[in-house]
Amino acid sequence: MRTLTLAVLFLLCSLWAARGNNVAISNVAINADDITFDLSWDNSWRDGVNYDAIWVFIKFRQPNGDWLHATLNATGHSIPSGAVLDLPSDYKGAFIARAGNGSGTNSFTGISLSWNHVANGIQNTANIQVKVIGIEMVYIPQSDFFLGDGQSTGTFIQQGVSKAVRISNQNVVVRASASGDDAQIKQYGILVHGAQGIDKDGITAVDNTGFPTGYTPFYVMKYEMSQEQYKDFLVTITPFHAYSRYPSMGPAYPISGVHPSLTAAQPERAMYFLSWSDALAYADWAGLRPMTELEYEKSARGPLMAISGEYAWGNTTIHASPYALQNAGQSNEGVSNPGSGVGNAAYNLTTTGFNAPLRCGIFASSAVTANRVETGASYYGVMELSGNVFEHCVTLGNAGGRNFNGAHGDGALNSDGNADVAGWPGYLNGAVTTASGAGFRGGAWNYFRESLLVSSRYYATSTDNNRNSSYGFRAARSAN
Numbered sequence: 001m002r003t004l005t006l007a008v009l010f011l012l013c014s015l016w017a018a019r020g021n022n023v024a025i026s027n028v029a030i031n032a033d034d035i036t037f038d039l040s041w042d043n044s045w046r047d048g049v050n051y052d053a054i055w056v057f058i059k060f061r062q063p064n065g066d067w068l069h070a071t072l073n074a075t076g077h078s079i080p081s082g083a084v085l086d087l088p089s090d091y092k093g094a095f096i097a098r099a100g101n102g103s104g105t106n107s108f109t110g111i112s113l114s115w116n117h118v119a120n121g122i123q124n125t126a127n128i129q130v131k132v133i134g135i136e137m138v139y140i141p142q143s144d145f146f147l148g149d150g151q152s153t154g155t156f157i158q159q160g161v162s163k164a165v166r167i168s169n170q171n172v173v174v175r176a177s178a179s180g181d182d183a184q185i186k187q188y189g190i191l192v193h194g195a196q197g198i199d200k201d202g203i204t205a206v207d208n209t210g211f212p213t214g215y216t217p218f219y220v221m222k223y224e225m226s227q228e229q230y231k232d233f234l235v236t237i238t239p240f241h242a243y244s245r246y247p248s249m250g251p252a253y254p255i256s257g258v259h260p261s262l263t264a265a266q267p268e269r270a271m272y273f274l275s276w277s278d279a280l281a282y283a284d285w286a287g288l289r290p291m292t293e294l295e296y297e298k299s300a301r302g303p304l305m306a307i308s309g310e311y312a313w314g315n316t317t318i319h320a321s322p323y324a325l326q327n328a329g330q331s332n333e334g335v336s337n338p339g340s341g342v343g344n345a346a347y348n349l350t351t352t353g354f355n356a357p358l359r360c361g362i363f364a365s366s367a368v369t370a371n372r373v374e375t376g377a378s379y380y381g382v383m384e385l386s387g388n389v390f391e392h393c394v395t396l397g398n399a400g401g402r403n404f405n406g407a408h409g410d411g412a413l414n415s416d417g418n419a420d421v422a423g424w425p426g427y428l429n430g431a432v433t434t435a436s437g438a439g440f441r442g443g444a445w446n447y448f449r450e451s452l453l454v455s456s457r458y459y460a461t462s463t464d465n466n467r468n469s470s471y472g473f474r475a476a477r478s479a480n
Contacts, residue, residue, distance in 0.1 A: 022105075023054060023134050030130050033073070033115045037132050039096060040107040043364075046098050049302075050139045050380050052222060053086065055477065057093030057287050057411070058115065059131040059236050060122070067131070067236040068120065069287065069411020076114030083108045088480055091116065092287035092411055095137065095219065131236065135229070135286065137219040138299075138382050139479065144168040144194070145214060145298045146306040153450065154178025154457030156297075156396075159189045159203075164306035164455075167215050167294065169195040173203050174396065180439075180461030181397035190396060192294075200402035210405035210423070212291070212394075214298035217479035220291055223360040223383050224391075224472045225282065227254050228267035230274075233282050235260040241417030245281050254356070266329040270357040270389045270472050276426055276435035276465045277418060279392045279473035284409030284419035284432075288475035292394040292404065293460055295476060296441045300386075300454045302379030310454055312385035312442070313373045317342035318449065322352040333359040335366040344376050345387030346445040347452055357388045357445045357472065386452040389472025390440040390459070397461040400425050400437025406478060426465070435465035444470035 022042035029036050035058060044052050058070035072091040079085045079096070083106075086095035094113060098106050117125055146164040148156030158165050159173040166172065173189040184190065184201065191199035193206050194215025200208045212218060234242040239259040246255060253273055254265040274282075283289055291299075300312040309316045319339030323346075326334045335358075338344050344363040351358075361383045367374035378385050385391065395401035405423030414420040418431035425437025440459040443452035447470060451458050464471075 025132050034112050036112045038109045042105045044106045045103040046101050050141050051097050052138050053095040053097035054134040055137050056134050061129050071116045071119050073114040073116045078112040080108050136222040138222045140218050142217045143303045145303050149306040149308045149455040151308040152453045152455040155455040167194045178457040178460050212406045214294040220299050220476045221474035224270040224474050226360050227264035227271045230271040231262050231264045244417040268331050268359050270360050272389050272469050273467040274471050274473050275467045276438045280419040280432045283475045287409050287411050288477050289408045290394050291476035296393050299382050300378045311343050312378045313343040313376050319344050320349045323350050338366045340368040343373050347387045351445045387443050390444045390470050391442040392473045393441045394425050395439035395461045435463040
């Protein structure tokens with residue numbers, strides 16, 4: 001399983017279809033306000049717990065103009081038999097998933113999304129160019145879950161006792177003691193009500209109803225963002241914006257070329273060297289948002305009781321010797337000597353001699369036995385939540401993070417190429433230019449084992465807004 005954003009470009013009478021990963025979008029056409037296409041992807045599922053889906057959004061431009069984000073209509077969409085559409089209230093895209101329980105390949109033909117082109121300032125669509133982009137996501141359902149394990153560095157704990165905290169539709173006080181946590185959460189705690197939000201400055205009453213607590217349903221990217229996905233982002237923004245989001249900084253950086261002819265060195269490996277501002281610019285462009293560290297833990301362990309020292313695959317075992325790569329950097333990159341009966345992950349003991357993270361989803365195809373532990377999958381089927389690249393998350397540990405309002409991106413960046421969503425951590429003077437309120441979870445290919453633990457908060461309040469070889473990203477979106 002791999003991760004690429006796939007774009008299909010309709011240029012007047014000429015079609016170009018991009019295929020990669022296990023997502024393919026093809027046969028794109030536009031007729032007045034209807035944009036039609038076919039969509040397929042492998043390794044899909046829906047069961048009694050959750051499902052995967054494709055977040056589909058559309059970019060358009062007038063001839064030789066800049067790419068802009070399309071707003072969909074509230075009605076008028078046509079979805080083939082066997083598929084289901086989840087249309088959010090801001091109409092910035094749509095989730096498409098299989099309608100019934102099952103697993104395997106989805107192949108949906110003749111999908112038609114109705115474009116509100118008048119709202120986007122377009123009266124006649126005859127000469128409009130369109131890109132349809134799809135990102136694999138996983139639906140995380142509403143449920144109680146446990147936060148923290150009571151033992152890991154900086155872990156969340158119950159008020160007055162070093163045990164995991166149950167997040168539900170009732171008030172609970174959450175404490176933590178990571179080195180960067182503020183006095184409020186260390187000494188007194190933060191009130192969290194799963195369904196209603198948080199008390200951002202104390203333990204009295206909810207005063208931030210928009211903060212994503214992880215209790216209510218949301219979608220999260222199935223994989224960490226790939227190099228190809230980030231390259232596709234860069235080529236659909238202006239050259240000036242692209243330079244601000246990814247300046248040429250030497251041969252270690254995995255994307256090269258001259259805009260818009262950019263190339264990803266290893267397109268299906270996880271994207272790295274991403275600052276918080278870079279990551280949130282991508283989220284804004286895609287109509288998504290950053291995830292909170294509470295959502296990170298929910299995505300990993302689901303509703304199960306926390307286990308002290310567990311990884312994202314649900315136990316405390318982990319492979320601890322160097323991997324040997326096959327087809328390094330290629331689309332079929334794999335590991336020839338994965339651990340058997342233990343969790344597999346990319347971190348400093350397994351990536352000796354490597355200079356970069358691995359292919360997204362690599363252990364799903366390399367595992368000796370295709371089970372949750374050996375593939376490194378989370379309870380809900382999210383990949384690489386432990387290891388490979390750090391997850392940029394919104395922290396609960398300071399006021400900058402607790403002010404996060406859960407807003408989604410609108411598809412557009414500001415004049416400097418920055419995310420400009422008010423209420424996002426790092427928002428200052430109209431744009432996200434700092435990392436105040438941000439942090440990291442989940443460890444990385446060149447970091448130590450304990451940083452991979454689900455409840456470890458070694459770097460949960462880090463405000464580093466630099467680009468680093470261990471920094472990646474995966475975005476989220478609240479469900480309707």
